[in-house]
Amino acid sequence: MLKPTNNHKAFCPCCVNLKVIKDFRFRSEVFFSLGERDIVLYISGEYILKRNELMRPTVSLCMIVKNEERYLRKCLDSVKGFVDEIIIVDTGSTDRTLEIANEFNAKVSAFEWIHDFSAARNFAIQQASCDYILQLDADEYLEDGATLQEDIASDKDYYSVTIKNHKSDGGSFAHQAVRLFKNRAELHYIGKLHEHLNILDPSLTLSSGDASSLINHLGYLDDTVQEKNKVERNYEIMLKELEANPSPYSLYNMGKVCMSQRKYEEALNYFKKSYELADNMSYVYYLFCYMLNCLRFLHRYEEGISLAKVLIDRQPLYLDFHYELARLYEEYGCLQDAEIVLQHCLSDQPWSEKKVANEGANGYLSFYRLACIYDKQGRSGEAFEAVFEAIQSNPVYQPAIKLYLRLMLKANISHEEVITHLEKTYSSKDAKTIKMLLVAIYEARHPIMAHYFTEKDGQPLDKEIKAVVDQYDHKYEQSRDLWLEVPDIKPDNIVDLLTLSLILKDTDLMNKCRPLANTSHRDWKLIKSFIKREPLTSDLKDSWIEPHLVTIAEQLIVLGEFDIFEYISACIMRCSLATQIKLAMLLADYGFKDMAVDFLLEHYNANPNHPDVLQGLSAILYRTGHYEEAASLSEQLVKHRNDFPSYQQLYLCYIHLGNGGSAQRVAQEMKKKYSYSSWVQSL
Template sequence: MKKHTISLCMIVKNEEKHLEKCLQSVKNCVDELIIVDTGSNDKTLSIAKKFGAKTFFYKWNNDFAEARNFSIQQAKMDYILIMDADEWLDEKVDLQEVLNNEKDYYMVRIKNETSSGIGILHSAIRLFKNNIGLQYFGKIHEHLNIGDESLTLTNDNGNVLLYHVGYKNETYKEKGKHERNLKLLLAEVKRNPSGYNLYNLGNQYKSNKQHSEALEEYKKAFSLSKDKVYVNHLLFNMIDCLRILGQREEALEVVNASIESFPNYTDFYFLRGRIYGEMSYFIDAEKSYWKCIEIGEVKAAQTLEGVGSFLAYNALGDIYLERGDNVKAFEMAIEALKLNKYFLPALRLYMDSLVRTKIPVENIRTNLESIFPVANYNDLKHLIIVLTVVKSPLLQTYLDLYKLSVSESVLGINYLYSKKYIESFKIWKKIDIESEEYKDIILLSFILETNDLLEKCRQFVNLNKKEWKLLDKLIHGKNIELEKASEKFVEIIIFIAEKLIFLGEDDKFNYLLNVIANSDIALKIELSRILLKNGFAQNAQELLLASYSKNHANKDFVELLADTCFKQNQLKEALSFYNRAIELKHDYPTYEKMYRTLEKLNDQVGLLTVKNEIKRLFPLAEWVKSE
């Protein structure tokens, strides 16, 4: 195989944080390192020189294309590889094998790591022949002049993968990228309002959570971009903005039209599933996610990593968990973890579904070790993160097993959920708390019947004086009556109740249950939801039935009572309560629950009646149109 020489060409400024990893990944794959610096005042240049790079200074003039062209003008080798300092080359890539067919340029796959943990994949030309007339244009989001027909270029999809961290929130914040890019893009759009420039301006607004502004630019860009390679992602972002802005009907209209035009672009089905899920149209959401799995991952266009695999399975698991089908949720979590064991939401879904099925902690550990064996530090790190987030008593087991040190706040939470209450109290007595920890501290205070830690929580809890006094009495186990409570107070009481179930503190829970039984209806409804979610359908039902006569006109109350009947397979009773809930308010999710009940009863006449009603009342429901 003929050896082709390669020049790595980069433009950099203040990249000491990333540059070494970048150059380390590529040093044995290229013959020349060209580093063009635009004004670094950190260790960037010394790092470049350590790798033997040829360094050049270029005075920055707000034009990425000019800087990029200056860098490739310095290259002496057969081919040019373009990278940014916050990228690195996958260790499995063989550039010589890629260049074996000697094409003029190659599409390279780039995985953009995001703060959410979900990768965004797209393709770009990053590897091309030197000295054949290729050059960059565009002050920002610069691209090569491959459309110049006089060049008669050949191309291929190269088996090359680059990783990029520049889209992470902390990286954007560090470098002030949004302000810089927005200024350049606004100037570029003013100079040349092309579809591509408008699309990039929309992306910039969206990355800064300015969704209304982004939507406006996407709409302008679409009419100019219908035949462009980026149109799929333009439509995806447009639909996502509509979703985020609450314009769901329009979002569904656009996503369905997009699916007609691009029936194999998995991301559209995934987004449709998300929109339907947020509307509690679970049947349509479920069908959309299964379609994602049927189609699979997108191979060439820009895409969310996992939409055709682990993301779709995890989304299905969330639907099943919401429905109370813990077994199916567990199965979906396993499928997601098989495909990506480091996808933390799937590991959390796995843990949540196990906990809800009342499996003992030791059995959960055995199960966990089979699906997520700890083979290296990365495995352990991900497992510790999830166990910390879900507040599992298993965290202590792994801390002891691997002799790990964690912060005192993590240790304090760990002791609390390992039922080492005194040890937890001693830690929290001497350290400050963060905003996300205050409910745990109130829980600990309730269990230990002490208000010594409550002062530390006051800055995070907006309760009035009366509610603080009630909370103090509650902590000391006194008989109290809760009248109409604030939303924050209800949130705290329900948090305590759920964690008492989790900890198995029956006496404390029964006291709280008696307090809530004589309280505001909002508390009863929320506690009943918690009981139902955690497998105590009968207890939830008893709590609701005790005050049914006073609340028979409350739609949420009646529907929840129906849910408790359904969970206990009291199907005719469930059907009766769902009918009553629908009389109170025509609400799509209730119709869907009624349909599931009729399915279990195998009532074909009833099923047809409900389907016809859904068709008449809820035109956004797609599943009734196709069945």
């Protein structure tokens, strides 16, 4: 029998390097390693072979970086206690990246960038000495409560990890990728841009699992994308990749790159080709989500609805397919269908937890979309309830906060009440959440900005921000002086300057917009006359300023500048009919419904069969409860505009009037026309 010596080292012919550790939890004098996962315990005079639970698998963090000082510290802080070594491969940083890496005792190597992510990643993992490799980018970090050791306890060759991609609007979307894998020589990266492990190599027999740890990704924030010029760079790299290797995964990634460039037709074709070649790959779920998005962006709604229904039949518990169906219905004008599907998304179905791309589809996203639908239908109370649910579920989601503020403005809720309500809602929130609230208040141009945006600790506000705050606090002269000091006006501030110029009749201020105005000298003279509030002798139709006029009109309502609003309303009468109808809908939104009806009646009396006029006028009458008149106009409308929203409105008018016979007649017509509408087929 083998016995340990006095210095607690034992001889074993199976081992060359013996690691000796005392552990009183096992009541053993000594144990030593026989390999990667087994140990020998010396207990009560006997040696016992036991699985080594204490000698956990080690983990190497492998990263490639270049000028990542912005996020690197957060990334490396997040892996403390989870990794045993940090391998950082630098491709030419000129900022503080390497200084930060050295603070964490990282093993840093230089690598000449050759426009090939796989080459750099493979160089990094070759430096690793641990059992497992965790791959992160500098703009990623582990979620608090990560359980890497629990994840790898099953001893699989690789693990798919959920990555939560944060967006600048406070929302996020998720995908899965292999980020945790064994340090095996045969595992390596392929692909110049969307590099991935060669786990699909048929010569390899690999075991896989799903990790419960979550990775947060900040690289989709708008300013980050702009910093790295990702869109242009990625397209060129992927084109070369496809030429060399037109694999299903490369086609899928090329589709994603095309989507980022808004080349939706091209993206859709790549996704279709990818699916045809590999219909059982792990990324197919996300591929279908992207296809549904492409069809929506291309306004191919019926095709998208049909595909979504097929996917739901196959996988009824995949939440994203339901949510994307609702988005297709909503944009196509099938608001009843969209509402039903969104309510289903919010139900207590046992949704698949591993297949969720739209984070929040079972919560704030669906509440927000419902609020938008209710707002379109004039159901203000329900819209407010839904958007408030969205904010409570995700208090940093910018679109929901902005809609909430706009609903408050349209309902003429006092600024004091809005502030009180917000302070109750956000009373216990952290600094990051409050910052996102302030951004939303600023971007919504709500007058309560003056309450929140003040100079603190002697730190002045940026001139652009201060100018906007002063403008919506009716400090027009102060705002003008600040704008005149700003060297370059940003596109986001054009409406601010035009509104203030119109209020002050200040053409010098208006001239600050000239570099951004793609217009002729003649048109610019016309715009100057508009700013001076002179009677116009020419139409503004198709002018540079026309797309901004309704937004300027809305800001004048918010500011209470109704005399100037009357002037701009008269000017809009010299614009296209579409712009005039937008103004009428704006008036109705802010409670000036009689004025909106009178505005459109002039057009109706002049041209009673114009579908745009019929649609706008009937919609306002329906939203104000004048169902008899709305039904009459809707009957005319369906003769000229044979579309779903017109029939839907006509049917609902008859339901409100209690005219069941006419409602059923319309329903039967709709069933013949709109087989894609589940709501219609249920009537």
